Amino acid sequence: MPNFYIISASGTTQRQMLETVLEDLNKKGYAEGTRQEGGEWSEIISDSLSGGLFDDKRYILVESAALLGSLPEKYEKFVSASPDDAVAIILVYGDDAKATHTKFLSKEILKLCNISKPAPFPLWANERVVWVLNRSRELGINMTRDGAQAIVDSLDTPEEIAAVLQNFRGFDKPVTQQLVSDLVLDDGSKNSLRFIDSLCMGQVATCLKTFHALAKDDSQATMIQTLAMLENRLRLCLFAKEPDNQIYARAVEAKKNYAWKMARTCAAKYSMNSILKYLARIIAISITEKSGTGGGWQAFELATAEFLTGH
Numbered sequence: 001m002p003n004f005y006i007i008s009a010s011g012t013t014q015r016q017m018l019e020t021v022l023e024d025l026n027k028k029g030y031a032e033g034t035r036q037e038g039g040e041w042s043e044i045i046s047d048s049l050s051g052g053l054f055d056d057k058r059y060i061l062v063e064s065a066a067l068l069g070s071l072p073e074k075y076e077k078f079v080s081a082s083p084d085d086a087v088a089i090i091l092v093y094g095d096d097a098k099a100t101h102t103k104f105l106s107k108e109i110l111k112l113c114n115i116s117k118p119a120p121f122p123l124w125a126n127e128r129v130v131w132v133l134n135r136s137r138e139l140g141i142n143m144t145r146d147g148a149q150a151i152v153d154s155l156d157t158p159e160e161i162a163a164v165l166q167n168f169r170g171f172d173k174p175v176t177q178q179l180v181s182d183l184v185l186d187d188g189s190k191n192s193l194r195f196i197d198s199l200c201m202g203q204v205a206t207c208l209k210t211f212h213a214l215a216k217d218d219s220q221a222t223m224i225q226t227l228a229m230l231e232n233r234l235r236l237c238l239f240a241k242e243p244d245n246q247i248y249a250r251a252v253e254a255k256k257n258y259a260w261k262m263a264r265t266c267a268a269k270y271s272m273n274s275i276l277k278y279l280a281r282i283i284a285i286s287i288t289e290k291s292g293t294g295g296g297w298q299a300f301e302l303a304t305a306e307f308l309t310g311h
Contacts, residue, residue, distance in 0.1 A: 001080040001086040002048035002060075003075055004109070008101045008117040010094050012162045017116045018092060021310070025059050033058035033087070038067025045075045048087040065091035071109060081112040119157050121158040125232045125259070128152045132161060136175070141168045142252040146177040149259050153193065154180075156228050192226040196233050200266035204308050209303060215297040220289060223297060227286040233281040236263035241272050270307070278307040 005025075005229055007017050022127065034047060039062065047060060067089075071079075093101040095117065102110070119135075122128050126234045131147045136143035156163050168175045182188060191214045198206040266275070281303040288294035 004113040040173040059088040122258035147175040150177040279289040
């Protein structure tokens with residue numbers, strides 16, 4: 001009887017999870033069987049039962065499994081919970097409400113399945129670092145905490161992060177912050193980090209120089225990315241300003257966290273009121289840019305200049 005492998009994800013994450021499942025099955029001795037998109041449950045179940053007792057292990061891959069519809073009750077008895085069955089059926093679903101696996105398979109059947117789905121993407125930056133470390137471990141990547149922090153500081157969506165992690169599969173050395181910077185981050189991302197770091201350290205000339213390097217192409221995408229990275233750093237600065245900030249420092253493993261060190265430097269150079277005021281303006285600029293009503297790089301530069309000069 002067949003064993004079900006469920007993938008419930010979208011985009012790059014879905015492809016990576018599928019690749020991981022296929023690699024795992026190949027290691028267990030499964031050969032490629034049929035591949036199809038959608039189809040009929042009757043044909044798939046029949047195909048899975050057609051082999052002999054001593055036939056080689058094989059898998060059946062069904063893309064866009066939502067097109068199959070719900071698994072008819074009469075076929076539920078053929079689903080096995082054993083991971084050693086001769087046939088594995090891989091069902092690839094999306095993660096939206098209309099295409100997720102829970103819409104088409106009963107709770108009883110799901111208990112028998114091997115289910116791969118992404119962990120919820122966290123809201124807070126330090127939790128995202130843990131998310132990146134866990135995902136890296138699943139992919140066999142030796143990711144350091146500062147490398148994960150560099151990725152989180154630069155990227156906002158799980159799809160972007162998942163795509164970046166693919167660059168490090170097969171590496172035989174630790175993925176550090178420097179390696180992320182050298183191999184992954186483009187000039188815009190590098191300039192964004194230089195801009196934010198120099199701002200935290202109060203290096204006005206370097207800060208403005210890198211800001212103008214960012215702004216010269218007048219790219220809204222670069223601006224929105226830089227605003228998001230800056231917002232994350234400024235939120236850390238607020239924590240660093242608190243008298244009991246060591247509690248938070250332990251939570252983010254401050255000794256290994258480059259962004260936290262920069263945040264403490266920033267907190268020592270600027271007042272709480274200045275940081276709060278600048279953060280509020282950065283959030284407002286980000287919102288208006290995304291809605292198409294913002295003042296562009298000029299508004300961003302004005303807010304930054306006033307923060308650096310203490311106005």
